[in-house]
Amino acid sequence: MTTFHTVSIDGLDIFYREAGDRNNPTILLLHGFPTSSHMFRNLMPALADRFHLVAPDYPGFGYSSMPTLDEFDYTFDRLAEVMAGFIAALGLKRYSFYLMDYGAPIGYRLATQHPERVETLIVQNGNAYEEGLGDFWKPMRAYWQNKTPENAERVRQTMTPEGIKRYYITGAKNLENLSPDTWTLDRALLDRPGNQDIQLALKYNYQSNLLLYPQWQAYLRQYQPPTLVVWGKNDRGFLVEGAYAYKRDLRNLEFYLLDTGHFALEEEGDAIADHIRRFMTTYVVKEDTMLAANHIPSAKDIVGPSPLLAIENEAPAKLIVDPPLPEPLSQGRVFIQYRTENLRMLPVFGKGALDVSPRLGHVHITVDDAPWHFVDTSGETLILVGLEPGSHKVLIELADPMHNVITSETIMFAVPDSER
Template sequence: MKTKLLCRLAFAALAAIATPVSSGSEPNPSQVLHRTVKIDGLDIFYREAGPREAPAVLLLHGFPTSSHMFRNLIPALADKYHVVAPDYPGYGYSSAPSVAEFDYTFDNLANVVEKLTEQIGLKEYSIYLMDYGAPVGFRLAAKHPGRVRTLIIQNGNAYEEGIDNDFWKPVRAYWKERSEENGDKLRPLLTIDGTKWQYTTGVRNPEAISPDTWGHVQPLLDRPGNQEIQLALFHSYGSNPPLYPKWQEYFRKHQPPTLIVWGKNDQIFPAAGAHPYKRDLKNVDFHLFDTGHFALEEDGAEIARLIRGFLDKHTGK
């Protein structure tokens, strides 16, 4: 009996040593949290991680994805930075009202993101701008230059160069004439083949691209009424090039430190759109990657390393 008691005491002591003590009152700041707030009656979903007192990084996703595109980048930054990645209306886990209930324009997407930053208390932030995230983020930056500490640009345009290729011809036709016929020519981009094309074209190794990407995106695109949402935004994209001179003036006047991490094989926003930033921005850290549109999928670890070094330098952390 004495021997058994000693054994039980020994096992209990070992268990106490091996089990970490947690009060339950000290959350891990690097844990990714999944939150929703009301903005103008819409549920806007966002991912958030990192110490709230740390420099903030606002991650703005592209088409046709959502904050899901940052699922690996967020924890890679969250030990030192306060990271926030929203889903726009019509994307991810945010509300997707019909086109009759919400006017899907880039002005309105930017308004929603602006109100989100104000509601959750982001007073200053760096912005990661990708694809659709570029016209959303540049609207914010031009309107509130004092809030933007740095820019991280990945395959998102602010110049005419790079949106003059074959991909854009049917899109430009839709800007010029918003007809059913012109809209139908863009619907293949909303199919599973179109989605896979975006993720895999231009990559070094297609087997490195997780099917979780289109597995997340396509069911959301296939929701009733969502194709009309996407067509509305295809048309609204035509509102962006006329704003390019305003955004370029913002670059010249305010000179935000800028990191460019661009997939050079992108068939939508090719490398021709990356180089012109160097005309107007004096402090540019410029990198082209041998990959496609969604550069984070193949080169996320290296991009995260560059972002950390860039933010460490320019945000004082």
């Protein structure tokens, strides 16, 4: 059950949602723009049986106090200070962060101040790298460089009813999966007198976060917090390149790209909850819980029961291949993501492997009708560089351990001429 509370921090009423037993590992959920702790309304009860979850609203967001610009310094430094007071008021000593959008710059400020308190990081479209900022940020960068009314008005377009809704629907795979309650509530809260000026001040201050990216990356490299990345890969605000960048600095990293947009929880909440449950079970140990120090999680605890079926009763294997990611393609680099269903990708070959359940397999990859192909069992993104400008195609075949093709997909694309 989720409960609802308010605590006074520096004279401000900070609203927060709470679920789960406080004796269990704590996950501190930090929300993004233009929303509030409301974005975690479904995730919290899904994990409350095993974890303690806390989701605050920042000043000026959700149901927390909304002092005017004259009464409060709306910067990310100040929001982090209030959240530090919130953590102290609740007596949280050790916790994992869920970092999403604005939650990332707030959470990384807190993590670098007290790295000893951070058990793990869960990063969902929470940026810490320049690569993650694409064309969406051009109006914002113009505003940072020249704070004119005209540039401010362009930034304000993200706060119109259409702009707010766009955060949710852009990149979503099925609009019928999205509840209109989300953008309707966000709009009502942003339409409060003075709130859009507050949001504009924070958007102007967002540039301070970019200056801290090197510091946050150094924190990741030095402390190596176990990190789960679950990223809506169709987000146009925080590009998928920002997700891949985490791989440079982290060794204990679980990485999942989801076929959805900025607010990935709206469409992929069940999948994200499953990833968090397995990840936290692997890396977080506390006394007096199922994760107690004297309890070693079994394989079944972590991955669930093994689906042992006779081969003839298994569902057919499927291959799903996405078009090349547009941003790298515009620069002459081809990133093709693919996944399989009802088949495990493993480097196991030969006739005997045909009878293994769940079914085993791999992919053959052929570029431009070449007389040879290469074999992949990683499931990682296929990256092609050095292709000449012009039209190309990539054949991806799903094959069994004897290299018999089960199904295939052909991807057609054009590499642009960079000299034009």
